Amino acid sequence: MSTPRVVSLVPSLTEAVAVSAPGALIAATDWCTHPPGLDVPRIGGTKNPRTDRIVELAPDLVIANEEENRAPDLDALRAAGLEVLVTEVRTLPQAFRELDRVLTACGAATRPRWLDEAEAAWAAVPPPERRRTAVVPIWRRPWMVLGRDTFAGDLLARLGVGHLYAGHPERYPRVPLDELRAARPDLVVLPDEPYRFTADDGPEAFPGLPCALVDGRCLTWYGPSLVEAPAVLGRALRAAHR
Incomplete structure (x- = not known):
């Protein structure tokens, strides 16, 4: 199975995918600062992404968040035929569930060790x-x-x-x-x-x-x-x- 081509509109998800599903990210926002040295095309901010550029990149998946990203931008991406996965994170348990969902969708081969370590640290x-x-x-x-x-x-x-x-x-x-x-x-x-x-x-x-x-x-x-x-x-x- 080939690795999906992913555009991330959320800095924290960008970091999670970059370290857990190498090669999946094909673009990220200007605010995606981690991991340091991430070398992918930038497609604008979280609130003002260049939706036309994202469509041109033809990703298999766009990952977003209901709080960080604007509904009109996500609707425009869907209207262009792109699949958009939208997360909702308001509690720590919800974050762990959503991270599992995102990483699976982005082609992570196994559950990353850092996710287990994070759950253990908070427990x-x-x-x-x-x-x-x-x-x-x-x-x-x-x-x-x-x-x-x-x-x-x-x-x-x-x-x-x-x-x-x-x-x-x-x-x-x-x-x-x-x-x-x-x-x-x-x-x-x-x-x-x-x-x-x-x-x-x-x-x-x-x-x-x-x-x-x-x-x-x-x-x-x-x-x-x-x-x-x-x-x-x-x-x-x-x-x-x-």
Whole structure:
């Protein structure tokens, strides 16, 4: 059976396929930064892919995500006769199921070792001794935070951090900075993507509150980074309270 020709519109899935089904990827987005040195044609961003170029490449499969990619773009690809596999990932167990589905569809010969290692790493996370509250900005100008039903929120909950907007009607609500400060969380979690929060850009907005600068790939990507994510995120969260 020949290896399917795959275009990926999701950075985390690009990494997963590249390391698990070598030779399958024929194109990826401009934001697909992993694995380092990935040498495939680029077809635009996750929100503005060059659908005409994708059609020209004639892939056997396009892999996408219901949150990261826009429905009109996916509809255009389907209308051109392409098969589009759309994932939905809002919890860690869902991520593992969807990764299995994607890798099988992309021709992975066997279940990759990293996927077993990732499941084992998260299964080994001890139940939190206590829960801390947090706000988790993902953007500023305007300020936006994690809301309901997010993959990142599920990972944080498993590490003992409950974010204060988990019950919000929106998944990524816009919340004024004054309201975020007034919520008085135990800490503020600042990832380096999609907005690149740094030590000099983010913590100054929350004077008096501990801030954890975390690796956005470990917090929001579902792929090989899940192996190291519990340890990497755990260290960053603990460091915020030293």
